[in-house]
Amino acid sequence: MRSHRTARRYLALIEYDGTAYYGFQRQRKSQPTIQGEIERALTRLTNQTIPVTGSGRTDRGVHATGQVISFAIEWQHGTETLQRALNANLPVDIVVLQLDVVDSNFHPRFDAKSRAYKYYIYNxxxxxxxxxxxxxxxxxxxxIDKMNMAATALIGTHDFATFGTPPQGNSTTRTLLNAHWSWQDKLLVFDIEANAFLYRMVRSIVGSLKLVGDETWTIDEFEAAFKACDRDQCGTVAPPQGLYLTSVKYGETSDQ
Amino acid sequence: MRSHRTARRYLALIEYDGTAYYGFQRQRKSQPTIQGEIERALTRLTNQTIPVTGSGRTDRGVHATGQVISFAIEWQHGTETLQRALNANLPVDIVVLQLDVVDSNFHPRFDAKSRAYKYYIYNxxxxxxxxxxxxxxxxxxxxIDKMNMAATALIGTHDFATFGTPPQGNSTTRTLLNAHWSWQDKLLVFDIEANAFLYRMVRSIVGSLKLVGDETWTIDEFEAAFKACDRDQCGTVAPPQGLYLTSVKYGETSDQ
Incomplete structure (x- = not known):
């Protein structure tokens, strides 16, 4: 095994069509995952086992236009060459959009200040x-007006236990920075940004706001479910294929 | 065979993902086509052979968000029921968006006043x-600025022989109403509208304007190729998967 003294840490901005994958995170079984495919490509290039970390997990079937990952490898050639080599070794439904050398202490999850998602409803x-x-x-x-009115209650720092389970630790408190619906031709597009998200949080919020939109729920009923801080009070959970992780923001030195 | 006396003529607005099809027009061989699938669905509903006519052909792999077709059938139930029955019998990549009864003399190709397409380049x-x-x-x-400057030369009534072959008759003269590029995030979108189009005309124009955009051709070279009225002077022909038939316009009584 070669020394890791010359290893450099890289940050990669990646896009993927999640349709064929069992989510971002590597699985014990042989099910294909985004992380697994990227690690496999890195192994082909380096003959080493290179662990990849992401800004967060995306569920099975969820897409990304701006996921951020990081890994440390020894690489003798330029960053552009590495990006091209990676893309040549990745399946067509995963691509490295941008690749940069970052500080060796960079961590895509712990250093992230916020994440933004989009959810598309074909209405x-x-x-x-x-x-x-x-x-x-x-x-x-x-x-859409009712959905936007209901969504404003989510902005700020709240307990989001109704809309998800925590990925680690027990806190279900998160700070929501944006939650807004707009029309884009035949599509209803939901923009949502938070410091971090619970598991299934975006899809749970979308599914519950959809119940407001189709008038199954009043805005008051939505707010009551939200304030109950009870996962069982969640409305429907929207399906994965409408969800996209669009960007991850970091501090000033490594803004995405 | 039942009498056609009670047959009514219908106009259908259809959308399709052309990826899996050998174009719009029915083929002699068993290759799947849009027209063939719609006729098959109509036969399932009526036990008769019902010919379908379209506003125009789209090539293999080309999509549509607003193709217009027409057919005459005897149908005892409502138009909404027919639309649902058709959609239930069509493959998932073809859908009837709208269905209306029209005058029995309506012809989707001969009565069309203009057609509009969009072409998307991921640049x-x-x-x-x-x-x-x-x-x-x-x-x-x-x-994009050079591509738009070159495109303005196309507006109006001209001989478009450089950019296509006529589908019927010998005239290669067409009237172009609009030809404009715009940015939509990472996509370059081309909007083009004409009274009618020659075979491969949109893709030939897009391929030639792309040569202006990447500075292989000057605007003057583009115009010289256009004015040569010679198919051999065409630049590259853009691939089909970026092309969408978006709308067909008719006279005031049956505007789409």
Whole structure:
């Protein structure tokens, strides 16, 4: 085994179509994951086992346009060459968009200041051949104004126990910076940003706000469920194919 | 065989993902086509052979968000029921977005006043897992200003022989109403509208304008190729997966 003295730490901005994967995180079984594919590509390039860390996990079937990962390897050539070599060794549904050398202490999860996601609902009576794979198809017309009014209650620092379980530790308190719906042609797009998210949190919020949008719930009922801090009070959990991790923000020195 | 006396003519607005199809038009062989799938669904519903006509053909691999088709059938139930029955019998990559009864003389191709297409170029160094299936990936940065300057020469009534072959008759003269590039995040989107198009015309124009965008051609060279009215002077022909038929316009009584 070679010395790690010359290893450098890299930060990679990656995009993936999560359709074929069992989520970001490496699994014990042979199920394909994003982390597993990137580690496999790194092993092909270096003949070593290189652990990859991510800014956070994404669930099975969830996509990313701006996931941030990090790894440390010995590499004799330029960063651009490494990026090209990685992309040549990754499946077509995963790509390294950007690659940079970072401080050896950088950690994509612990150093992240906030994460942003988008969720797309195709809100039309008929299914869509072109959007179907990448959105949640909701037939009933949704009332975006009510969904936005309900969403404002989420902004700020709150206990989000209704909308998810914590990935580590026991705190279910998170700080939500943005939660807003907008129309984009036939799509309802939800932009949400927080310092960090609980498991299934975005999909649980989207599924519950959808109940406000189709008038199954009043805004008061949504707020009561939220304030109950009880996972059982969550509405439906939206399906994974409409969800995209779009960006991760860091401190001033390594802003994404 | 039942009498056609009670047959009504329908206009359908359809969307499809063309990836798996050998174009719109029915083939003699068993290759799947959009027209073939719709006719098969109609036969399942009526036990009759129902010919479908379209506003125009789209090539193998080309998509549509607003293709217009028409057919005449005897149908005892409501239009909404027919639309649901059709969608239940169509593959997931084809859908009837809207269905209406029209005048029995309506013809989706002959009555069309204009057609509009969009073409999407993913203009980034790296490939995209999420856009790859539905765009043309061009790595070299394209100069949108030059592409737009060159495109203005196309507006109006001209001989477009450089950019395509006529689908019927011998005239290669067409009237272009719009040809404009814009940025949409990482995508370059081309909007083009004409009274009618020659075979491969949009893809030939896009491929030639791309040569202006990457500075292989000057604007003058583009115009010289256009004015030559010679198919051999065309630049590259852009691939089909970036092309979408978005709308077909009719007279005032049946506007789409």
């Amino acid at each position: 039309q009576t008929n299914r869509s051949p072109l959007y179907g794979r990448y959105t949640w198809h909701v037939r009933k017309p949704l009332n | 980034q160094t790296n490939r995209s897992p999420l856009y790859g299936r539905y765009t043309w990936h061009v790595r070299k940065p394209l100069n």
